[in-house]
Structures are given as C-alpha cells and as structure tokens.
Amino acid sequence: MMSNDENNGRTPTLADVARLAGVSTATVSRYLNSPDRVIEETRKKVGNAVLELGYAPNFNARALAAKRTNTIGAIIPTMENAIFARGLQAFQEELGRSGITLLVASSSYQTELEEEQIRTLVSRGADGILLIGFHRDPKIYEFLKRQNVPVVVAWVFDQNAKVSTVGFDNYEAMKALADKVISMGHRRIATITASPEGNDRASERLRGIRASMTGAGIPETELSIVEAEYGIDEGGAALEELLRQSVRPSVVICGNDVLAVGAIAKAQELGLRVPEDISVTGFDDIEIAKISSPALTTVHVPHRRMGKEAANILIGLVNATQTQSSVLIETSLVMRTSLGKA
Amino acid sequence: MMSNDENNGRTPTLADVARLAGVSTATVSRYLNSPDRVIEETRKKVGNAVLELGYAPNFNARALAAKRTNTIGAIIPTMENAIFARGLQAFQEELGRSGITLLVASSSYQTELEEEQIRTLVSRGADGILLIGFHRDPKIYEFLKRQNVPVVVAWVFDQNAKVSTVGFDNYEAMKALADKVISMGHRRIATITASPEGNDRASERLRGIRASMTGAGIPETELSIVEAEYGIDEGGAALEELLRQSVRPSVVICGNDVLAVGAIAKAQELGLRVPEDISVTGFDDIEIAKISSPALTTVHVPHRRMGKEAANILIGLVNATQTQSSVLIETSLVMRTSLGKA
C-alpha cells in the first residue's frame, strides 16, 4: 500500500471513508451508528477503510444533524473543594455507564461567570445541566426552560422547587448540629463560613445556627460570624480574627471540614486545647475529618450518592422517561472529639 | 408585544434573529463575532432581536463552519486526587483568561478508557489536549498528530520527548527524598505506592528510591513495596500489610500525602510513635501535609504553576505562535517532623 493520504493534509471525513470503501456516505453512517443494519461484507470493507484512514467522526457535525449530543454539562463552584470534585466524579461515573460524556465548568462562586457558562453549555448542545444550589437569576431558569434543557440542582433539597433537586436541607442539617452543640452547654457561639452572599447553602446553614440559638433562648445577635474562603490557612486566619474579638467563643461552628481543620491547627498553634479550651465542628465529613487531631465532629454528607442520584435523575429527564422529581439525601451527625462540653 | 414565539417550539436560530431584526443572517453573524464591523443602528436592532428571542448560538454549527472550537480538552486520572483537581483548576483559570473553554474527562487510570476519551475529545473538535504522564500506546500520539491536535503532557518532564511536557522529573524528585532519608540513617525502607503499571509517575518514583538505595550500598531487593489506591484508609491498610512482614521498616516512603497521612494515622492507632518508632514521608505537599500530626516531610509540587504553564504552552501550540517546548517545574524537599533519624 503506497500511503493513505490521497487527501492532502485534511483530516479524513465520512466521504473519504465512503470513497475508499466504495460505498455511499449513508452506508458509512449506518456502519457507525447501527452496524446491524449493514451486511457483514460491506461492514468489513468500511471497517478497514475507517482503520486505514484513522477516521474519527466529527462530533459537531453529528450533533448538528442528529440534534442530540449525548452530553451533559455540570457547573460547580470550584474543583478545589474536595467534596464537589468527588461528587462530580461520582456523577461522571454514572453518566459514563450510560455512554454520556460530561462537560465541566467551574464558576469560582461568581454568578455572572456561571451565567456565561450555562449559556456556553447550552450552546454546546448539552442535553441537560447540573447546577449547585438554587440561587441565581430567575431569568436563567427561564432561559433553560425556553431552550428545553432539563436541569438538576444539587446540594440542596426542596420538594416544592420548580426544578428537580438532589440534596439535603442545609438549614435542618446545620440546625441539628447546632442543637447538639447547645445541648452540650455552649452559649458563646461563633461561626466561620463561606460568604453567604449568593450562596444558599451557606446562608441556609447560617439560618440553621440562628434558629437553634433562638430556640434555646440565646439572642441570635450574639453569634460571631467571620467569613472565609475555602482553605486550611483561611480557616486558621478566620480563627485568629475570631479570637481578637472581646469575648472568646467556647465553640466555633465551621462551614466545612477544611475550615475546621485549619481553625483547629491555628488554635493549637496559639496554645489553646481543643476541645478543652475551645470546641470546633466541621461540615461534609471528608476523610480529613477522621485524621484530624482531635478528630472532627461534623455533618456527614453522602456526596457520592448525591452525584449518582443526580446523574440518574438528569438522565431520566433528558430521555423524558421521567418527569421532574427531587430526592432527599439524608445527612447525619458524626460525633468525634473536637466538640466537647462547654 | 404579543409574544415571541412566532416559531412554534423551536429554539431560535440565527435566521430567526435576522428575520426579526430585518437584516441578513450574515449581519447577525457579524454582530455576534465582530460587532465593530456593523453600524451602531443595526447593532441595536439585532441586539434587541437577540434579547427578545433569548437566542443562543449553536456552538456545533459554529464549530462546523468555522473549523475552530476555542476549546481545549484535558484528561486526568481522577478528580478524587486533590492535586490533579487543583492543577486542573489552575489550568482552567488560565484558559478562561483567553476565552477558551475546557472539556474535562477522567480516566480512572484505565488506559483503554483514556484512549476512548481522547478520541471523543478530538471528535468534539478540541483544539488541543492536556494529558497526564507519557505512558500510552504510541498509536495515540500518531493519531493525535494525524488529526493535527497539539498535546501537552503534564506531571512529567522530558526535554527530549516528542511532545511538549510541563512537569518535573519524578525520578530525581523521589531520589532526592530517598537520599535524604538514607542520610538520616534509615536502612529498612518500605514504600506505599500507586500501581506502577501504566503509571510512569509512580514507576519513575519507584526507580528513584531504588537508585538511591543502590547508591548507598543497600540492595534494592530489600525495598518492601505495597501498592494502594488513593485514599487515607487505603494508606492505612497498606501500612498494616507492611507491618505484617517479617522485618519492620524504619521508614515508609509514600507515593503521595494522602497515603502518608493514612499510614501515620494507622501507625498511631497501632501504638507506634511517628517518627520515633517509624518515619513516614509523603509527596505533593498539599495542605493536609501541614496539619497532619506529626507534620509531613514531603516533596513540594507547585501544581498550580504547572497547570498554568501547561495552559500557556498549549495555547501557544494551538495558535501556532509557538513550537513544541517543555518547561521544567522545580520540586523541593519540605522537611517537617514525620521523618526522623533511624
């Protein structure tokens, strides 16, 4: 065989394969999409041509003609946060099982960026989209509806929402933790949280703490709040800020395990014993919670299950085999040693 | 205004916008791609039409016609591994700065899966691709070359490779660590590593340890090796296995920080003091290394810088403003307390 570049430098197309195999483009297309609809002999001819040319179908052309991409998009706040990255991994694995590819984008918690990414995903023909949390311009939901792109919102749960949700009740989950904290005698409560601005998980959790305090007769104004970005060092810095305030808290409720671990490390560095001098709690229950010393009292979030369920609901929505529905992922309190009596 | 669905349920197209605005499709296209080439007045007309229809361009059609996607693909082994997730985040941020979208896939360390994903990415028209590590069927590199898709391989460095690399010398980095370990008197050396099968980072690091031992006159056959998947618990289980062997190692060199932290936790659980009874080292220097107790002696890998550099090289390759080139990312030994004298 002399060579296989009859067609100068172009990347081979369906037509090239058809020519080489001596069949029509229609047949090649059939060979690719439903091989059983083409007779054995031609199948071989076409197969060889495909191999010889190193042909790879042009997805964009296919999507254009077929009006379906077998693609689902997901936008998460950040991949830096282990729990999102891992939930996404589970989501992806489940999609893979159905031969669906995942398109990922991360918004860095910027809503405008997220809007743009949603449009990009839709432009790319995503058959469905996974989003984290409710909070966003209602116009986006309208846009998505108009474009006929089903959505699943994860990390939150609301039976009555107009979209499908797969997650837990952030308010209740955090309230349960706070109730426990208060039941152990704590009154001087502080929290280190992500900015609740445009972040409904964070604001709901904050609301949970406040409700718990109020329920116990503690004025919610007594709650000290420090905002921090995601990161161990950030958690430490936030703790320092907390300690600069007039009354030292007896417990610091953190928005996630990473912040909590950072707070613990900083406290110890400053000579405070945890939990004897100050208690600290986390949220998420990622692996780090177990190996932290003291081990972290936290809220367990089954992120892999959440990712998996989200994938299945979205797939159902896309195939229209399922109508809008939400699933509640149960969280649970995990008592370890970083939370002690007041 | 009565409504904006003159066109039944279809999602609006360029033609719809053109019709509504009373201009040609070419003008709308120009409005979208180079607004400065259309006069203010028509710009307004078209803009309104776009808004009113909630028009979103069809990316696939655009890619088909323009033969450029402004998209770059990346395949990483897994998002579960924080250092990949974070390197990828940096990669993405850098691409975003140039208006390029990122397509992500994770191969779960399965080479066949990776091959498939590479084809998918190419099919989707990725202008360039980021891969982790060298090791893969040469045919893939040929395929990529034939398809004219530039590649950057990260997490490894080889000036002489036929593709661009952005990373460090895994062999040298680990050898430096091992040299240090041995200089502290250790002779009974063990390692917990990811399976080196088809993983050149892991196998190179293993080679580094062996070379160091040989250099110090320690028969490399004395190296105890246990393979483990990524995870704290996996690291712990691996340590247990190591301790079941006849001679107890004085030091355990782990393939990454997560395994190391797991090993430390398990050792302590079994009543061993670290580093007095057994030393442990990590690799990567992610945040967890600092808060581990004892803090982890490890190899610092500037993953964000690596992601960023990889993005820039790939962008240069895609724009053909740059030819193949590799950049070395320097790693460094970080001495903390988990490594003590033998």
Added chain:
DNA sequence: TTGTAGGCGTTATCAC
C-alpha cells in the same frame, strides 16, 4: 456596511 450563496461533516428520509 450589508446581502447572497456555497460549504462545513453528519444524519435521515426517501426511493431503489
């Protein structure tokens, strides 16, 4: 500055 028209690589509807 704007419009006309051909083409990008596939799929899908028909006939044959």
Added chain:
DNA sequence: GTGATAACGCCTACAA
C-alpha cells in the same frame, strides 16, 4: 441493504 439528497445552523468569501 444501499444510495441519492435534503436538511442541520452557522461562517465567509464575494458582490453589491
């Protein structure tokens, strides 16, 4: 079973 051929939605010379 297989082959023409018209979409699919957009871009881009080329004209006007």
